[in-house]
Amino acid sequence: MLVIENLVGGYGETDILTGIDLTVAPGEILTVAGTNGAGKSTLAKAVVGLLPRMSGRILLNEQDITRVPVEQRALSGIGYVPQVANVFGSLTITENLEVVEGVKNPRQRIAELFELFPAIAERRRGRASSLSGGERQQLAFARALMTRPGVIVLDEPTAALSPIMADESFRRIGELARTGTAVLLIEQRARQALAISHRGAIMDAGKVALSGPAQSLLADERAAQLYLGVAHAG
Amino acid sequence: MTSFVELLLSGITSGLIIGLAGLSVTLVFGIARFSNAATGDTMTLGAYGALMGTSLTGSLLAGGLIGLAAGALSAILAYVLVFRPLQNRSPISSLLASIGVAFFIRAVLGVVFGHDQMVFQMDLVRPFRLHGVRIQPNDLKFAGVAILTLALVFVVLHLTPIGRRMRAVADNPLLARVSGIAPRPVMFTLWAIAGAVAAVAGILLGMKTVVSPESGWDMLLPAFAAAVLGGIGHPVGAVLAGVIIGVAQELATPFVGFTYKIAISFLVLLLVLLVRPRGLFGKIEGVR
Ligand SMILES: Nc1ncnc2c1ncn2[C@@H]1O[C@H](COP(=O)(O)OP(=O)(O)OP(=O)(O)O)[C@@H](O)[C@H]1O
Numbered sequence: 112m113l114v115i116e117n118l119v120g121g122y123g124e125t126d127i128l129t130g131i132d133l134t135v136a137p138g139e140i141l142t143v144a145g146t147n148g149a150g151k152s153t154l155a156k157a158v159v160g161l162l163p164r165m166s167g168r169i170l171l172n173e174q175d176i177t178r179v180p181v182e183q184r185a186l187s188g189i190g191y192v193p194q195v196a197n198v199f200g201s202l203t204i205t206e207n208l209e210v211v212e213g214v215k216n217p218r219q220r221i222a223e224l225f226e227l228f229p230a231i232a233e234r235r236r237g238r239a240s241s242l243s244g245g246e247r248q249q250l251a252f253a254r255a256l257m258t259r260p261g262v263i264v265l266d267e268p269t270a271a272l273s274p275i276m277a278d279e280s281f282r283r284i285g286e287l288a289r290t291g292t293a294v295l296l297i298e299q300r301a302r303q304a305l306a307i308s309h310r311g312a313i314m315d316a317g318k319v320a321l322s323g324p325a326q327s328l329l330a331d332e333r334a335a336q337l338y339l340g341v342a343h344a345g
Numbered sequence: 346m347t348s349f350v351e352l353l354l355s356g357i358t359s360g361l362i363i364g365l366a367g368l369s370v371t372l373v374f375g376i377a378r379f380s381n382a383a384t385g386d387t388m389t390l391g392a393y394g395a396l397m398g399t400s401l402t403g404s405l406l407a408g409g410l411i412g413l414a415a416g417a418l419s420a421i422l423a424y425v426l427v428f429r430p431l432q433n434r435s436p437i438s439s440l441l442a443s444i445g446v447a448f449f450i451r452a453v454l455g456v457v458f459g460h461d462q463m464v465f466q467m468d469l470v471r472p473f474r475l476h477g478v479r480i481q482p483n484d485l486k487f488a489g490v491a492i493l494t495l496a497l498v499f500v501v502l503h504l505t506p507i508g509r510r511m512r513a514v515a516d517n518p519l520l521a522r523v524s525g526i527a528p529r530p531v532m533f534t535l536w537a538i539a540g541a542v543a544a545v546a547g548i549l550l551g552m553k554t555v556v557s558p559e560s561g562w563d564m565l566l567p568a569f570a571a572a573v574l575g576g577i578g579h580p581v582g583a584v585l586a587g588v589i590i591g592v593a594q595e596l597a598t599p600f601v602g603f604t605y606k607i608a609i610s611f612l613v614l615l616l617v618l619l620v621r622p623r624g625l626f627g628k629i630e631g632v633r
């Protein structure tokens with residue numbers, strides 16, 4: 112269970128996030144959408160502990176983790192797939208997974224993940240820098256899943272993917288949530304993301320402008336016009 | 346022809362020493378992200394440590410290990426006292442601070458040991474001839490020790506969990522932290538290895554030539570040249586580049602004379618920076 116309370120913060124003097132309250136329950140997918148520069152990635156960084164300056168509170172399973180350093184948060188069960196630079200290019204596929212700390216039974220876990228992501232399993236001895244964009248995204252996902260995190264933060268996991276691979280990705284995310292993981296999903300493909308989500312939040316200028324059950328956001332004329340783009344078939 | 350081969354062999358040995366120093370520079374650059382100007386003087390410190398150790402224990406091997414430990418310890422100390430407090434500042438602050446550390450080490454060594462050259466008491470071994478080529482057995486030993494050291498470093502980097510963590514931090518420090526890798530053990534290991542490797546380079550240089558408080562500082566340019574030519578942050582590249590530079594220096598000696606062979610490093614450095622700034626093996630990706 113992830114709870115974000117009155118989150119304010121930024122990289123330097125100016126506040127990028129200006130007061131955010133959000134909750135993601137176990138097994139739930141929360142889609143966060145919004146225009147470029149709204150502060151979505153900044154929100155993700157605050158949750159995983161990478162934002163240089165912030166106030167407010169972040170709770171993980173009722174524990175206040177606001178002051179907990181990044182690597183400690185990772186160990187306590189927050190998985191994160193950054194928007195960019197999300198694999199170790201100079202390490203092999205296997206090493207990308209082996210290097211993750213705090214994994215019980217890493218060999219077995221790697222085998223499980225290779226079963227889940229056959230495309231990268233085939234390339235396991237190759238360097239991650241040799242992977243295609245889609246494969247890279249799968250490796251980043253697998254790396255974040257190594258610790259069997261209770262909460263996972265995905266920053267635009269489908270951005271570089273073809274429509275077919277994006278569908279595949281959404282399917283995996285749905286499955287992950289069904290195993291009880293809380294998913295904070297940042298997405299540009301907002302309609303598709305909301306379709307598999309329980310709830311959604313639309314950010315604008317560092318604030319949550321609109322939030323609610325995914326279905327009602329999808330049905331909301333105003334949200335649709337302002338933030339989700341024109342509806343299109345398929 | 347035979348004298349060419351002799352120069353080549355001697356160049357390979359000197360080149361391996363430069364390669365070790367370049368490896369130290371490139372490891373620090375890759376993980377701590379600044380050019381460590383104290384690398385040369387850490388070499389000198391290692392050589393003096395080994396001299397002291399040898400005269401204390403009567404054994405070159407034990408003395409060498411003491412010198413190695415001295416190099417590792419001084420590097421860790423410099424990290425804790427100087428580089429760690431500066432780690433969130435710009436790389437220029439750390440570079441400038443490392444010049445300070447370099448001067449400090451040299452000054453202390455000068456005060457403690459004086460400025461006269463010192464030598465290792467080594468058994469005099471006659472060179473032997475192979476197909477007319479004169480081979481110095483000691484050169485072979487030095488090359489062997491250098492190669493062994495390099496092999497050890499690569500085993501640590503590529504076959505151990507801490508080495509994997511070090512490469513992860515070098516590749517992408519934020520992703521490393523997100524993956525639960527604590528920076529502290531990685532940094533301590535880095536500095537221990539960087540200091541030890543520099544010390545081995547200094548000890549071998551001292552055994553091959555002489556030891557004076559300035560001997561390591563003079564090696565800084567070749568070491569930087571090797572790191573840059575190898576593609577900064579690229580360990581294998583630094584070693585190979587070191588060998589190339591060592592050989593080039595040695596082969597140039599008949600033409601430019603002993604005093605100016607060091608200029609070869611400068612020339613290499615300049616050429617690489619102008620023509621191929623990412624070095625022989627560096628990636629095309631820009632500086633992060
Ligand atoms: N490392 C940084 N240092 C300073 N400012 C930053 C940094 N990263 C982002 N910003 C600023 O913070 C604001 C929000 O950026 P953020 O990356 O969170 O947006 P986003 O909603 O994820 O956008 P996108 O959809 O393009 O990914 C922007 O104005 C951006 O310029």
Ligand SMILES: [Mg+2]
Binds near residue numbers: 151152153266
């Ligand atoms: Mg973003």
